[in-house]
Amino acid sequence: MGAPVIRILGGGKEVGRMSVLLRPDNNEKRGILLDAGVNFDEEDRPVFAATYPPKYVDAIVMSHAHLDHIGTAPMYFISGSPKVYATRPTAQMAKLMLEDFLKLNGYYSPYEHREVKALLDATEYVRYGQRIDIDGVELSVYSAGHIPGSAFIVVDVDGTRIGFTGDVNTIETKLMKPAHLDAIGKLDVLITEATYGSSLHPPRARAEERLLAIIEEVVDRGGTVLIPAFSIARGQEIMMILAEHDPGVPVYVDGMIRKVTEIFLENSEYINNPGLLRKAYNEFNIVRGWRDRNRAWKHPGIIIASAGMLKGGPSLYYLKRIGGNPRNAVILVSFQAPGSHGRRVVEEGLMPGSEEPVRARVEWLDFSSHADRRGLLEIVRSTKPRKVVIIHSEEDVAQKYAERVLETGIPENVVIGENNAEIEI
Ligand SMILES: [Zn+2]
Ligand SMILES: [Zn+2]
Incomplete structure (x- = not known):
């Protein structure tokens, strides 16, 4: 058995289009997909994340219902049938968002309503704090504070605890409590969004x-x-x-x-x-x-x-x-x-x-639902990972944020995720 490997399929040096494949024991025929999103280009046409052969994807975990995290997911149902995990509000909103996406972009989409339905039918609801076994890999989700139902995903593989922020917020708003960092505890590896890794939001x-x-x-x-x-x-x-x-x-x-x-x-x-x-x-x-x-x-x-x-x-x-x-x-x-x-x-x-x-x-006005630099660093301090992988961030922002993360003295290693790169963890 090899060490776990992650492959960045989308969201490397770019905001959105998030998709990360986790191969538990570096077996090319097994994978758990964390998000599969879509972005839009200047002409407003969809730009999908790269995909992995659907027959080798055992499960898809959807962190939340924004299209930049789920818009590529139905593609895995054209020729595959992975299990899907999401909180109930994420699954319910995914239906609205994906149907609306097809209404506006059907012409450019390789999947149709049939695949969206298959995805939703395959979805099992998970609750915050619940533990789920996926063929020996333990999955749990925690409140990410970003939008209702948003999940901070934690995957335990042979004693290595890997956290994936999805999109995350650490402040309280009228609608949301902050991400539940105390429940997550310590991580070995943190895969983190850093949309606002180099700036601060006003109070x-x-x-x-x-x-x-x-x-x-x-x-x-x-x-x-x-x-x-x-x-x-x-x-x-x-x-x-x-x-x-x-x-x-x-x-x-x-x-x-x-x-x-x-x-x-x-x-x-x-x-x-x-x-x-x-x-x-x-x-x-x-x-x-x-x-x-x-x-x-x-x-x-x-x-x-x-x-x-x-x-x-x-x-x-x-x-x-x-x-x-x-x-x-x-x-x-x-x-x-x-x-x-x-x-x-x-x-x-x-x-x-x-x-x-x-x-x-x-x-x-700035009502962002993403953590700023201060909030993102709070996640690093709270989870104390030995390795940090930065994604969902423009390249210059990711670079500045990486320096700040190293300055904390917590992780030994900070990697800026690049699309199609594989990272051993
Ligand atoms: Zn996002
Ligand atoms: Zn989002």
């Missing part, structure tokens, strides 16, 4: 104060505030902040945010403060069709709508209705990828798809 309380102050100002002068937000987690986080402070004007919620909120409420043990989310869901106006949508933007109020980068969906519709009036405001609260409509609105002040200026006030 969350300050972002919340700014959000509420801008809303108050705009609402006071009779304007409408549009908050484009990701359907998973960011939309609900904003709903909860508003529910706690009663903005005094109608709040509308539109897009896939509604269905995801319902999944969260069904899985309330995965949420920090389910009572507050329920309050928001009950009190706010849930937009259910064009009649509601046409009404929502016509009076002073607040609209929380997907998509978060104005890629399409109701947020783009609302921007076109309210963006031309300086009395209104657009507050972006999600990551804005270079080349996205949202980034263009922030940087050039132009309406998507036209040369018309945006006259509404535009703001971009």
Whole structure:
């Protein structure tokens, strides 16, 4: 028996498209896949992670439901039938996300609804702290603090304890408790995301104060505030902040945010403060069709709508209705990828798809659901690994973060994961 080996299939020196294959005893015919995600290029076409022969993949563990962690997974069901492990909310949201992905990208996708269904049918739910045996390899998952259901995956192979962060957050927010590091304990090897490995987020309380102050100002002068937000987690986080402070004007919620909120409420043990989310869901106006949508933007109020980068969906519709009036405001609260409509609105002040200026006030606030450098280092200090593998990070960020990790004096070895590389552990 050889030592365990990992192969990076995606997410090496890039943010997203995460996929790591673990070969327990360096047997080429056995593997456990941690995530299998997809990214999008500048033209918004999907870029899939590399794959391993499906017949040699025993199991796929999905850390959470974002497409950059699951969008390649159905490919393993074109010719294979691995077992799949995920928490219940991850599995339920995976269905929404993958079906939506096929609706928008079916033309470019090598898999179809049949494979998505096979993946979901093969999924066994795992709970935080539960231990599962996969042919002699012990799998357990812990709360990663990133979005509801997100898992920090731990795999025990012959006494070597390997941790995989998935996407992780170490601060408390309205929606999420921080990653449960105490439950994870000590690791031998840490495979870590480092999206924000070289920077620090401003304190969350300050972002919340700014959000509420801008809303108050705009609402006071009779304007409408549009908050484009990701359907998973960011939309609900904003709903909860508003529910706690009663903005005094109608709040509308539109897009896939509604269905995801319902999944969260069904899985309330995965949420920090389910009572507050329920309050928001009950009190706010849930937009259910064009009649509601046409009404929502016509009076002073607040609209929380997907998509978060104005890629399409109701947020783009609302921007076109309210963006031309300086009395209104657009507050972006999600990551804005270079080349996205949202980034263009922030940087050039132009309406998507036209040369018309945006006259509404535009703001971009940091409500990131990823740990920053400080949080990531906290994970290293808490898990004390002898080896750290950095993935899900731009190359220059990964390099800066690697130096910081070495400075802790904890791991002997820090490796920046590279796509298609194999790393002995
Ligand atoms: Zn990710
Ligand atoms: Zn994520």
